[in-house]
Amino acid sequence: MLSRHQLIDQIKRKKTFLCIGLDPDIEKIPAFLHQYADPVLEFNKRIIDATKDLCVAYKPNAAFYESKGIKGLQSLIDTYKYLPKECLSIIDAKRGDIGNTSDQYAQAFFNEEVTGMGFDAITITPYMGNDSVTPYLKYEGKWVIILALTSSVGSKDFQYLNTEHGHLYEAVIQKANTWAGADRIMYVVGATKSEEFTNIRKYAPDNFLLVPGVGAQGGSLEDVCKYGITKDCGLLVNSSRGIIYASNGEDFADAARAEALKLQVQMEEELEKASVI
Ligand SMILES: O=C(O)c1cc(=O)[nH]c(=O)n1[C@@H]1O[C@H](COP(=O)(O)O)[C@@H](O)[C@H]1O
Numbered sequence: 016m017l018s019r020h021q022l023i024d025q026i027k028r029k030k031t032f033l034c035i036g037l038d039p040d041i042e043k044i045p046a047f048l049h050q051y052a053d054p055v056l057e058f059n060k061r062i063i064d065a066t067k068d069l070c071v072a073y074k075p076n077a078a079f080y081e082s083k084g085i086k087g088l089q090s091l092i093d094t095y096k097y098l099p100k101e102c103l104s105i106i107d108a109k110r111g112d113i114g115n116t117s118d119q120y121a122q123a124f125f126n127e128e129v130t131g132m133g134f135d136a137i138t139i140t141p142y143m144g145n146d147s148v149t150p151y152l153k154y155e156g157k158w159v160i161i162l163a164l165t166s167s168v169g170s171k172d173f174q175y176l177n178t179e180h181g182h183l184y185e186a187v188i189q190k191a192n193t194w195a196g197a198d199r200i201m202y203v204v205g206a207t208k209s210e211e212f213t214n215i216r217k218y219a220p221d222n223f224l225l226v227p228g229v230g231a232q233g234g235s236l237e238d239v240c241k242y243g244i245t246k247d248c249g250l251l252v253n254s255s256r257g258i259i260y261a262s263n264g265e266d267f268a269d270a271a272r273a274e275a276l277k278l279q280v281q282m283e284e285e286l287e288k289a290s291v292i
Contacts, residue, residue, distance in 0.1 A: 036255025166205025206234025212242030230257020
């Protein structure tokens, strides 16, 4: 469990707000790792060891594990167990369903005694509304990270539709703010949407924003900070492929560290500019 206060403390201490996405594709991980009983776990462990002082969060995306069946689920459980306790652990599952089904999803990712996984936070798609989100909030201290404005090209299809409360993504934020405060809810806003950050801060002045899309998807860290950073930082910027696949040779962990370090250095500058540190 990682409170807002602990997260902010960690950001100030480590001078970074980097979240590293653990999205290991068996086709892309270095060939020499295939000699290990669980190549994916071995890959993740080495990435974590090489980067844990440069980031404040890790985000395994469930798809990369579920697609490998039982072996993948075991890699996910063992990866969760290996994550440094000081870092925010986010399961990127993008779940969303009726209440009693959401209870089961919440148990899958939050109830460590039952499943071996007790992530601090989960990504949720809000399309089904209140009863699809509140089951996760019953777990005291856990975070719900709600998709607001995604980095995807298809974000135009629904998220910009006009409603009486503004664009649909603005209506989502206004409604979700009534379910819990900035100590329990974060919003996903894609780095490719930096022009919308000022607008989003009108509705979510204090919430942390999980911002994927720098690196492989081309979003700009500078623009995200220009419009999105707050006095408490308020940002977790994710990069997955840009870090974990920096090299596919034996030096992959060092190469991942070098990429993470580049982002950390930029983040430290942004934290100073915004007087967070
Ligand atoms: O919820 C997410 O994390 C997410 C939301 C979004 O709008 N866009 C997005 O790319 N993501 C996830 O963030 C990660 C981005 O990975 P890279 O593009 O490789 O850095 C992937 O795990 C995506 O599933």
